Amino acid sequence: MTAIPPDAVVGVLGAGAMGAGIAQVALARGHAVVLGDASAEALARARAGIAAALRREVGKGRLAAGADEAALARLTVAADDPALGAFSACAMVIEAIIERLDAKQAAFGALERAVGADCVLATNTSSLSVASVAAACARPGRVLGVHFFNPAPVMPLVELVPGIATEPAVLAAARDCIERWGKVPVVAADTPGFIVNRIARPFYGEALRILEEGTADAATIDWAMRELGGFRMGPFELMDFIGNDVNYAVTRSVWEAFFYDARYRPSFTQRRLVEAGFLGRKTGRGYYDYAQAERPAPTEDEALGREILERVLAMLVNEAADAVRLGVASPADVELAMTKGVNYPKGLLAWGDEYGPARLVARLEALRDEYQEERYRVSPLLRRVARDGGRLLP
Numbered sequence: 001m002t003a004i005p006p007d008a009v010v011g012v013l014g015a016g017a018m019g020a021g022i023a024q025v026a027l028a029r030g031h032a033v034v035l036g037d038a039s040a041e042a043l044a045r046a047r048a049g050i051a052a053a054l055r056r057e058v059g060k061g062r063l064a065a066g067a068d069e070a071a072l073a074r075l076t077v078a079a080d081d082p083a084l085g086a087f088s089a090c091a092m093v094i095e096a097i098i099e100r101l102d103a104k105q106a107a108f109g110a111l112e113r114a115v116g117a118d119c120v121l122a123t124n125t126s127s128l129s130v131a132s133v134a135a136a137c138a139r140p141g142r143v144l145g146v147h148f149f150n151p152a153p154v155m156p157l158v159e160l161v162p163g164i165a166t167e168p169a170v171l172a173a174a175r176d177c178i179e180r181w182g183k184v185p186v187v188a189a190d191t192p193g194f195i196v197n198r199i200a201r202p203f204y205g206e207a208l209r210i211l212e213e214g215t216a217d218a219a220t221i222d223w224a225m226r227e228l229g230g231f232r233m234g235p236f237e238l239m240d241f242i243g244n245d246v247n248y249a250v251t252r253s254v255w256e257a258f259f260y261d262a263r264y265r266p267s268f269t270q271r272r273l274v275e276a277g278f279l280g281r282k283t284g285r286g287y288y289d290y291a292q293a294e295r296p297a298p299t300e301d302e303a304l305g306r307e308i309l310e311r312v313l314a315m316l317v318n319e320a321a322d323a324v325r326l327g328v329a330s331p332a333d334v335e336l337a338m339t340k341g342v343n344y345p346k347g348l349l350a351w352g353d354e355y356g357p358a359r360l361v362a363r364l365e366a367l368r369d370e371y372q373e374e375r376y377r378v379s380p381l382l383r384r385v386a387r388d389g390g391r392l393l394p
Contacts, residue, residue, distance in 0.1 A: 009033070009034060010034075013096065014095060015035055016046075054072065095123045101133070112136075112137045127250060142170055145194070146174055159337065161187075186336050193250075201319065203225075206315045224305035228309050229309045317360055321379040324349070331394060353391045357382055
């Protein structure tokens, strides 16, 4: 497996928001791009969106004058191509279609038949097993996960996820390419949620538990996490922004993939909002009613706010520590993932060291004693660091 050259043809299969964004990134870095989709309408929307985005980049001085037109000239769109022959000259193809294993396996089987022997095949899945996707290929060693974050042109993080059969040279080639595209790659094990979608679950899940218990309302929890914790958005405003249907689907997928581990259990509150069609900003109502001129006022009680922050932070740090303990990612990559992928104010391991591992362990043990739930079990790594007076971040 050779490197992916700077002038190589890159393929993107799937012309939704994510696929179009990935295509834009590759075009802006000088590649010729083949963008494929079963829908000619989706391709037309994607091409128009890419053209507008590139024009804005020129207008802001981030691309040279005329670079937008040159980039569009390198873009080929391919519809009604079930054999995927348009991808035959690609050095790498990134799949960004629906999050359904059967659809992805069918796509990868067709891609492998269409491309050359040295072509890297990548899936942008955020929740499916890379090994399962790769199983559709005669050469699963050429397949890996290359998970961008939305919007792909803006978000710097890319999770690289080698499957159990992925060849080291394929991972190296993909990493080199992603770095040349100006992105920040981290390497994640092929486990549910990879790094970000695994470690971030308590930000939503524990906030929902606090709400359901009646300890505080959504506005107060958001205020505590934003104003006292330094997060850009609180958990409820962020879930409304993402879409409660999307957030609930990811939570449920991670929970099921972990064999129904209590730590990742979804919330009935969120499920009911989804069932009611209260999906957040896109429907005008979620945890907040966006038809109202003002949101409910939070209870700005600092003692309550600190209690909320410490409880959510303890769960987040515990999850980050367990991810390191189980080899999901290195400590450095965990810190990069959470600051570059979801814009946390600090890396969780460093934040845990600052807060005090022993204090966090005591908080988790108190929660477990109170609720008698596996949800609050302490990571052995966090417990060991607290006992020995060490640090989570080497």
